[in-house]
Amino acid sequence: MTSDHASVVSLNLFVALLCACIILGHLLEENRWINESITALLIGLFTGVFILLTTGGKSSHILLFSEDLFFIYLLPPIIFNAGFQVKKKQFFRNFITIMLFGAVGTLISFCIISLGAIHFFQKLDIGSLKIGDYLAIGAIFSATDSVCTLQVLNQDETPLLYSLVFGEGVVNDATSVVLFKAIQNFDLSHIDLNTALQLIGNFLYLFIASTVLGVFAGLLSAYIIKKLYFGKLIRHSTDREVALMVLMAYLSYMLSELFSLSAILTVFFCGIVMSHYTWHNVTESSRVTTKHVFATMSFIAEIFIFLYVGMDALDIEKWRFVSQSPRKSIGVSSLLLALILVGRAAFVFPLSFLSNLLKKSQSEKIELKQQVTIWWAGLMRGAVSIALAYNQFTRLGHTKLRENAIMITSTITVVLFSTLVFGLMTKPLVRLLLPSSKHVVSLPTPPSTPKSFTVPLLGSGEDSWANGGTHNGPPPSTLMMLLSCIPTRGVHHYWRKFDDSVMRPVFGGRGFVPYVPGSPLEQSVHQWHCT
Amino acid sequence: MTSDHASVVSLNLFVALLCACIILGHLLEENRWINESITALLIGLFTGVFILLTTGGKSSHILLFSEDLFFIYLLPPIIFNAGFQVKKKQFFRNFITIMLFGAVGTLISFCIISLGAIHFFQKLDIGSLKIGDYLAIGAIFSATDSVCTLQVLNQDETPLLYSLVFGEGVVNDATSVVLFKAIQNFDLSHIDLNTALQLIGNFLYLFIASTVLGVFAGLLSAYIIKKLYFGKLIRHSTDREVALMVLMAYLSYMLSELFSLSAILTVFFCGIVMSHYTWHNVTESSRVTTKHVFATMSFIAEIFIFLYVGMDALDIEKWRFVSQSPRKSIGVSSLLLALILVGRAAFVFPLSFLSNLLKKSQSEKIELKQQVTIWWAGLMRGAVSIALAYNQFTRLGHTKLRENAIMITSTITVVLFSTLVFGLMTKPLVRLLLPSSKHVVSLPTPPSTPKSFTVPLLGSGEDSWANGGTHNGPPPSTLMMLLSCIPTRGVHHYWRKFDDSVMRPVFGGRGFVPYVPGSPLEQSVHQWHCT
Helix, strand or coil: CCCCHHHHHHHHHHHHHHHHHHHHHHHCCCCCCCCHHHHHHHHHHHHHHHHHHHCCCCCCCCCCCCHHHHHHHHHHHHHHHHHHHCCHHHHHHCHHHHHHHHHHHHHHHHHHHHHHHHHHHHHHCCCCCCHHHHHHHHHHCCCECCHHHHHHCCCCCCHHHHHHHHHHHHHHHHHHHHHHHHHHCCCCCCCCHHHHHHHHHHHHHHHHHHHHHHHHHHHHHHHHHHHHCHHHCCCCHHHHHHHHHHHHHHHHHHHHHHCCCCHHHHHHHHHHHHHHHHHHHCCHHHHHHHHHHHHHHHHHHHHHHHHHHHHHCCCHHHHHHHHHCHHHHHHHHHHHHHHHHHHHHHHHHHHHHHHHHHCCCHHHCCCHHHHHHHHHHCCCECHHHHHHHHHHHCCCCCCCCHHHHHHHHHHHHHHHHHHHHHHHHHHHHHHHHCCCCCCCCCCCCCCCCHHHHHCCCCCCCCCCCCCCCCCCCCCHHHHHHHHHCCCCHHHHHHHHHHHHHHHHHHHCCCCCCCCCCCCHHHCCCCCCCCC | CCCCHHHHHHHHHHHHHHHHHHHHHHHCCCCCCCCHHHHHHHHHHHHHHHHHHHCCCCCCCCCCCCHHHHHHHHHHHHHHHHHHHCCHHHHHHCHHHHHHHHHHHHHHHHHHHHHHHHHHHHHHCCCCCCHHHHHHHHHHCCCECCHHHHHHCCCCCCHHHHHHHHHHHHHHHHHHHHHHHHHHCCCCCCCCHHHHHHHHHHHHHHHHHHHHHHHHHHHHHHHHHHHHCHHHCCCCHHHHHHHHHHHHHHHHHHHHHHCCCCHHHHHHHHHHHHHHHHHHHCCHHHHHHHHHHHHHHHHHHHHHHHHHHHHHCCCHHHHHHHHHCHHHHHHHHHHHHHHHHHHHHHHHHHHHHHHHHHCCCHHHCCCHHHHHHHHHHCCCECHHHHHHHHHHHCCCCCCCCHHHHHHHHHHHHHHHHHHHHHHHHHHHHHHHHCCCCCCCCCCCCCCCCHHHHHCCCCCCCCCCCCCCCCCCCCCHHHHHHHHHCCCCHHHHHHHHHHHHHHHHHHHCCCCCCCCCCCCHHHCCCCCCCCC
């Protein structure tokens, strides 16, 4: 029935490989070294080799890496889920530190990598790169991929660290893409103060406009679902609610693309607002469903990307130039890896010091071991780097120019090396640095499994800026939390008041929707207003 | 970031329209006439007019109707969900009647429409259609679309009728597509007994092989998930389970496409097996999630199709030939509608009579009013007809030939007319014929809303061939059911034994997975072994 037999074959192979990755990832869960991303990358590489051999060296991939596929279909669910599942309490409590790392840190890293590239690449003689290319290289290699580390870190044992790495990862993705766009929007043949100011202005505009659009889309979805109140109808109500949430989240992403804003930021904030308001306006089954749907979509997209990158890496054509001058390519890749290591160290340790100065309580300070973990977590480079590199260096013909071909292969080399070598060392390293430490404030597990749905200590930190206690009275750690959050009372306190008196009556949210029996999440409402 | 601005615009518009359809559909829920499909079709038509006016008559659609999109992405979730949510007890109890209507009935309808077309079209002089074309027309217009009626029928008030219309719809879809494929596979320039036998043989092969593949894929997924038992791990277990179920269901569909089988049948039986075995092997939250994910995907796909058909219907180019000979086109469309009415009446009433002869209990006989409803339910033609017509009549150049253009526009006319006119009359007609009748055996609501998750009378008929009682002792209707199912004890009884002693220990399923606290679905295990 379908027109193209080849596309059916490749879809079959791809779906089968995805299944294999999930099953293998599960079986290797207890393994010391491997995690899900590395499994997918390795399976992708092996499949690439296999296809290369069966097709007689003609091709190694069944699907060409397409920027559109990545930015329109794979990235939105990942970033939206990040916003939807983020522990908002932790995220907003550490907001300043996260923005320091994610935005300022990425800018520092960008500057170091760009300047380093300008300085050293000219000695290597790899062709005529323009100033715009050097700045793009800075942006490309500032985009971290902290999935590997997040898979190892335990959100309950080290909530501060997890929230910092997680938050930095999302803000970093957005910052590097916004930076990349801002660079492409300008004619950088002659840089003066005016251009630089415009660049900064453009960056800030993209940042703010994207956030506003995301918040608006989230609030709109909350308002619509609250007004219509689908729950009162039996038939299709859950389908409608889930469909509307998914579609409106996607709409926010696409609208942002349409207005040339940063879709990543938009969908991230849309996710945060949806989990704070919209999620509480829907029926219990819609809540369970959306929670897992978003997580599953993100999970599949992540595996898909690693599989894809692994398979695409072996494309013969790209490596032709490399085989002519292997030393030069190795030089460029090593240099870039060195710049990444230095560029990240150059902001993690100083900014941690700065952040520690701002915090008064000991539990919120970032210890040296944690600083090393944060530094390590951001060393991996992933699909965002590859997508940006493709965008920058394949626009003028498919890697026909030597310098473009070298940059593409170097990006792939850096991504593969950092994900495989650094990624494999992550599990042992994190276990060495943080031996199942219980010294940080412990938060209960989020309700992501049926088990936790029966545990009374539930959902805290998961769906409110303001929350943190339980039904059964505060355990010691909650008391500690209560003490530690007094200093930051200011802004949060007023936000709470505003949220309760203005926002929630209009947009719904926890405590402002009818009580549904059997919903354990409703039990801890208005118990502790700490933050 | 994305290469194609136009595609971003159209994606935005489409997603926004989908949201509008869902919201409007909800608001019009109480309306006497309108239902969700008609809303989507009308919104599609209005958008088509709007685009037509703004582009100055150049184009009416933002996406061209693509067979691939329909058969690879939109149809699988709809059919899979049909299999997954089907009340298996009702489905298998009425299996013979459903197969009579769905397979035999479709064949009768196919013969009448084909013969009628051969007989009358030659008088209309619409060009040189070959014998293969006439047979294809028979298959195209035998594909019913009972969505409109199913949206009106109440599954709890008229379970027999609902199950017949629903079951016939799915089997009919599969039969007409298989028939269409079988016709295309043969050189029909000279028909003799040999060709006819081969055609029947091909049809049976497609039917059986597709079913076996679907059952195999479903059992494989059950076995894998049971063996791995994801539930024991906290992290990602639900994501993994949901992802595996979605991916394996899709894989079964694509594999069937790869082997040139009937993917519709495969994915339907995969859905049935998955809900009988796999669904019981996963965690409680995975169960809630998958149930609603599949329903939501199907819901979105359905709306998408109607929106799409509405928008595509106004494509100017197709109507050029019609404007040259409007009478001829109206003649063809009217003729086809008449053939549809006759072709359906020719099997619904005789086959109902036959089915009533086979049934002994009064409650299982199909009354005349119900026969009329069944007849009416299958008068609408939908996206399957359009997709098949496109496949048959646009292969040799895009509607350049006059007879092809006339057939395409006639298909669109028949689909629009039947969906809008017949569709609008469905709600009043069903209410007139079946005034909220409670005289048929009543089954409790399926657990599609949070409310029903707290009701003790739960999930019966939903997830087992063998089930029908509750925790609290049988209410009168259950007793009646118990009596009425004794005659059909034979085959079902042995299947039950086989299922309990061989299948469930290997593949899991209800009662063969560890008891999860808080799962109400586990409570009624092994209480009543009636069917």
